[in-house]
Amino acid sequence: MNFDQRFKQISPEEIHDNVFTLVGKDFFAITAGKKDHYNSMIGSGGGFGMLFKKPTTWCLLRADRYTLEMIEKEQTYTLSYFPNEYKEQMLFLGSKSGRDNKKMKEVELTDIQTPCGNISFEEARLIFECRLTQLTTPNLDDFYTQEAKDYLNEAYKEASDYRKYLFGEITHIWVKRQE
Ligand SMILES: Cc1cc2nc3c(=O)[nH]c(=O)nc-3n(C[C@H](O)[C@H](O)[C@H](O)COP(=O)(O)O)c2cc1C
Numbered sequence: 001m002n003f004d005q006r007f008k009q010i011s012p013e014e015i016h017d018n019v020f021t022l023v024g025k026d027f028f029a030i031t032a033g034k035k036d037h038y039n040s041m042i043g044s045g046g047g048f049g050m051l052f053k054k055p056t057t058w059c060l061l062r063a064d065r066y067t068l069e070m071i072e073k074e075q076t077y078t079l080s081y082f083p084n085e086y087k088e089q090m091l092f093l094g095s096k097s098g099r100d101n102k103k104m105k106e107v108e109l110t111d112i113q114t115p116c117g118n119i120s121f122e123e124a125r126l127i128f129e130c131r132l133t134q135l136t137t138p139n140l141d142d143f144y145t146q147e148a149k150d151y152l153n154e155a156y157k158e159a160s161d162y163r164k165y166l167f168g169e170i171t172h173i174w175v176k177r178q179e
Pocket residue numbers: 027039040041042043044045059060061062064065066067068091093094095096097098099
């Protein structure tokens with residue numbers, strides 16, 4: 001089965017999922033790279049909205065994530081949501097870095113290429129393809145609440161711990177076709 005037989009493209013307005021469930025309760029695989037070399041990590045939090053008049057998603061990534069390095073190189077990436085039965089495989093993607101190139105060979109998920117050449121997984125139920133718009137390392141002075149200041153102070157002890165805000169224009173949204 002090719003990609004179009006498995007997935008159907010929808011518009012942002014057709015997303016049925018509750019947006020706060022997507023970023024507040026669910027977690028998602030963030031994948032960058034192309035068929036010959038790609039890497040995934042797990043993300044949670046962030047959000048969906050409009051930026052420069054484009055549907056956009058944002059996430060918070062620690063500076064030392066290998067996936068982030070690949071996003072900067074490729075400037076495109078996918079966010080993939082899975083049915084609950086794949087929780088274990090997802091947690092595996094969030095358990096160690098793929099910098100040594102072994103994680104993606106070991107994970108029990110089947111990679112699939114979108115028509116644009118980005119990578120997601122056959123098992124995904126919802127896929128966002130994104131184009132990198134902005135990668136920002138916020139300044140401590142940008143924060144006003146004590147909780148945010150405390151979080152950033154803790155996170156900014158080492159440069160590798162910096163939390164980067166990643167904004168990506170949503171170029172395509174795909175949902176799994178009913179089997
Ligand atoms: C449930 C869950 C949520 C996570 N959320 C984030 C996140 O939002 N940002 C982040 O930088 N790391 C997050 N992580 C940690 C990364 O997924 C993890 O460090 C991963 O191994 C990084 O892989 P990489 O170095 O191959 O990119 C999360 C991990 C789990 C298990």
